[in-house]
Amino acid sequence: MTERRVLIVDDEPQLRRVLRPALAACGYEVIEAETGRGALEAIAASAPDVVVLDLGLPDMDGKDVLARARAFSQVPILILSARDREAEKIAALDSGADDYIEKPFSTGELMARLRAALRHGSRAADEPREIESCGLRVDMDRRLVTKNGQPIKLTPKEYDLLTTLARRPDRLLTHGQILSAVWGPAHRQDTHYLRVFIGQLRAKIEDDTAAPRIVLTEPGVGYRFVKA
Template sequence: MKGPRVLVVDDEPQIQRFLTVALTAAGYDVLTAETGAQALRLAATGAPDLIVLDLGLPDRDGKEVLSEIRKFSQTPVIILSARDREAEKIEALDRGANDYVEKPFGIGELTARLRAALRHAASEAQQPPRIEIEGVAMDLDKRLVTRDGLPVKLTPKEYDLLAVLFRNAGRVVTHRQILSAVWGPAHTEDTQYLRVFIGQLRAKIERDPTAPRIVTTEPGVGYRAAEA
């Protein structure tokens, strides 16, 4: 029985060969595409469970391909690219990427990101009413938060902020995505305001707020809750 199907979109033959061998050995069923046009066709017809997408494609920018994919599919997409500018990462994540891995990369890190993306997609489909990370549990039906079984008192905005992060556990959520979800589209530039609330939230849920493990910072991009 074959494992999850991965569509690898990259125009570098050596990267394609390496990923095909490595991911097949890890139990994945691998499809490959060299161009944006091929990627869109296979994303629509090949039924991939997740997509690894390079940004530097010969016929169009990978971010445009991502936007087109998001018009018809919510398949998890992990960006794999040599572009390391924060602006590139932020735009890709804002367009719907689930994660971002820079070249050069380790296959261990990439496969860990793939597993996390698959788990997140499965948990979204199941919509679990309770999420627990590092001893902090959220009951989404009852709007209750506990740490090691003891109640944690959060303000409504702190709760909404934690809910956005926990629902996306293991995934980077950009400043813009968080601010829009919690405070509305008019506040997407209020990153300093968000930092204050993150600090307040960490003070209540982290064992050591100076060395956070539950909600970590992705510098210049956003925040990531640890995997549930």
């Protein structure tokens, strides 16, 4: 089996020393860059399967690296940063990042997010037409949603909301991304409207709305459909 290649972009040698053996132990080939320019050159020359990108680089902001990379590559990019402000997360995700992890982090969480990002990349040209999670099945070809084998009746907007999330399983989508996809760009700021519809949707698809397992909330940022 060919090793998946991970590009680590971070100017902290200590962090790279920690990540390198952990990733290698999980079967990844690791390449590294310390600067934004080095990251862009490595993405173009080495064709990594996934990128772990810090936002605080010495020569340019990580969001600028992300924007420039997206001009020529759709490689999955996972942001790893000490910046914990919601605005930073939203800006990075809206610019094309696949996920965002705050420092400090656990190696287990990073590995899980890497696997999810790699699944995003492999599905980029062929989005899933059917997906399951915790007894919920969404069949997009038949426009049929069932829970434990029983049909669930959704309104057209509830269905569009569910499939917008389900087409990108395990990926964090911002409020703005979801609102634009379901209601149009003019509604990017209507987060209160989105919360209402998420509540209605959860009432129909979750076993316990107080402890949802299918559609999870990232406070202040957005939502994630969890494929179980």
